[in-house]
Amino acid sequence: MKYVLPLTHPLLSTENVSITLSGLKILDDVSIGVPQGTVTGLIGPNGAGKTTVFNIMSGFLTPDEGNVRFDGKKLKHIKTHHLTKMGISRTLQGVGLFESLTALENVMLGGSARVKSGIVADSLGMPWADSEQNKLRSQAMETLAEFGIADIADRYPGELPYPVQKRVAIARSLISDPKVLLLDEPAGGISASDMAELGRMIKSWTPKRTVLLVEHHMELVMEVCDLIWVLDAGKVIASGSPEEVRTNPAVLAAYLGEEVSH
Amino acid sequence: MTNFIDYLLGGFSSGAVIALMAIALVLVWRSTRMVNFAQVGQAMFTTYIALTIQQQTGNWLLALVVAIAAGVVLGVIVFFLVIRPVKNSDSTGAIIATFGVLIALQAGAGMIWGGDPEGFVPPVDNSGLEIGGRIWPFSLYDILVLVVTAALVIGLTLLFTKTALGLSMRASAFNPEVARLSGVRVNRMLITGWAIAGGVGAVGGILIAPVSTISPTSFDILLVFAFTAAVIGGLDSLVGAVTFGIGTGLIISLISGYSDSSNAPVVALILLALNLLLKPDGVFSHHGSRSV
Incomplete structure (x- = not known):
């Protein structure tokens, strides 16, 4: 699959989103799109703003400028508790389970x-x-x-x-039968064999469900993603197929000092 | 030995009421992680409403139902007027604000109903039952108190463990952000917690009134005992609140019997202090989630 950018009809997207938190510009004019039925990756070095994108998509934060669009509708003030009804489900870094349940x-x-x-x-x-x-x-x-x-x-x-x-x-995130799953580092802290299974699982959800994946493990990202967006210091620096991103000099520069495992 | 059994029997129904007030404190703690010191004031106010209805109609059941409804409404009002605006800035401020509510409710009750203690006629006989040729310090009314308390505790337990609402309320208390992500309307759950607490407190107030008389400040001592029971029970445990509520009732009764009832609050506070020294998370608390 090859995507022509800008995407014409992504299921979920951010449009020119900027946000400043505690005086720091965390996201600067970020426009990314998640085409229907794909696994789309969102990668970047630590502090690039990946989780902030998720936090805006899930209504924890409201952008200073720009907006989120889902299923063709512009979402201005996202109410977090409406997400599952809309068909968006998010997992958290770590596990985020209720210890007393x-x-x-x-x-x-x-x-x-x-x-x-x-x-x-x-x-x-x-x-x-x-x-x-x-x-x-x-x-x-x-x-x-x-x-x-x-x-x-x-x-x-x-x-x-x-x-x-x-x-x-x-x-828990699947039981609400979501159209879109936002996975925040699902492979964190699990073994290589579990990761391979996770990859197969994510693949098996498509094309019925659409996935946006934030992940540090490049092997998983490269294996499952149809499309990848790369953030660095709050800006989109690259996008494309895993192969295109892997060989993109800007991406390599951003990751300089951080090992990109293949 | 006879004395001991008598004192013990005499402690059950007051222990049940302490348990109810402790449950109310626990419900509020679970939803907003704070102690509502106005809880007994709310109960006092709704008991005055019940007293008025009973004086007008003579119908105890009607008085109970209206008191519960008033307790629920009052719980929601206190949450919206006082707790929510203050809580957003500082939770210590919110706890102090509940003291303000307590004082306001007491002043309001004094203005409406006067400051003199009034009697509350029990719906069933409150004199000791005669069994086996001996009068026991346990009345039909004590049985009613225990039955109502047990029904309420069972109802609440089912609500929390068997219904989606209960599940959502537990989740909201534990981790509001994740609960929201799961589609739970967290604010609504917090308000529901305050509302149910108000209703439970109202039941506690109406049950204790025939035994203690009612005045704007007559329930204050109940706060000391209920707070002790709730804290020792772990503040977020219904089982703990019930166990130590009844336990506190029994201890008070024994102390009052063997020495003097004015010693009871001191002993309650000593127990509280010992608990905080030896097992600060409480006996029934989950996962040490409390921060005092």
Whole structure:
């Protein structure tokens, strides 16, 4: 696949986004696009602003200038709790699981936005609230089973090995059936074999789902991405296929001092 | 020995009420990570409302229902008027603001209902039951108090463990950002926590009123005991609040029986101090998530 830039109809994009935090210009006129059905990578040295792009896309931060566009609609003030309903799901660096909830409850929470019953029905223990809850519970069990970890449903995250926690986190982000997944360093802290499996998993989601991937492990990025954007010091310095990016002198210069593993 | 059993029996229903107030404190702590010192003031206010209704209609159940509704509304009002604006800048400020609310509620109640202690007629007989030719310090009303408390605790436990709302509330308390990413309307959950706490506090107030009389400041001592129970229980544990609420009730009853009731608050504070010295995270706290 080859993308002509600028992209004509990306599913998710930032348009001329700039933001200054604590007097530092973190993002400067950043326009990146994520075409439908692709795995798109967002890479760059530490401090390039990758996570800030995610934070803006998920409504944690509001850009000073520019905006996010999703599914053709311009999003001015993004409400974080609306994301899953819109079809955007994000994982966090690390695992971001709730330590006091079981693995199953963590996954259920990811789908709870779609449960219709209200506060009153819930408080009074109305039967329909109950059945919605059961539906969610069995759906969460299925999702855990898909990830091969149904047996740890009732365990707390603290009792689980790190790679398993990561799977729970991904299961939670998938249960809401998102159109777009924003993955923030999913390969952090996992073994090479787990990473290969993660790569296959991400690939298997497309083209039904679209993925924007922030990742330090270049081998994973180069393997799974259809398109890569490179940020450095808050600016887009390159974009293109993995091969184009790999050989781009500006990218190599940005990574000078940091090893690019092939 | 007979004395001991009598004192112990006498402590259960006051322990249940302490447990309810402790639960209210825990619910607020869980949602906004702060102690609401106005909780007993809110309960006092709603109990006055209940008293008025009972005096007008003689219907205790109606008084209870209205008091719960008023407690819920008051919880939401306190959250919006005081806690939210202050909390945004500084949580210590918010805790001090709850003291302000307490004083305002007490002054308001004094203006509306006067400062004199008033009696609250219990819905069922409050004199000791006679079983086996002996009068025990345990009444039909004590049974009612325990039944209502147990029902409330079971209801809350089911709410928190079996419903999507409960799940969302627990998630919001633990990590609001991640909860938002999962589609939880966190602010709504925080308000719900305050609202439920207000309702639970209202039940506690109406249950203790027949035993203690009611005046604008008559519940203040309840705050000392409930706070002790909640902190020893770990501040975020319902089980802890119930266990140590009832435990505190029993200890107070024993101390009042063997010495003098005025010693009870001192002992409660000594227990609190020991707890903070020996096990500062509380006995039932998860993962040491408390920062005092």
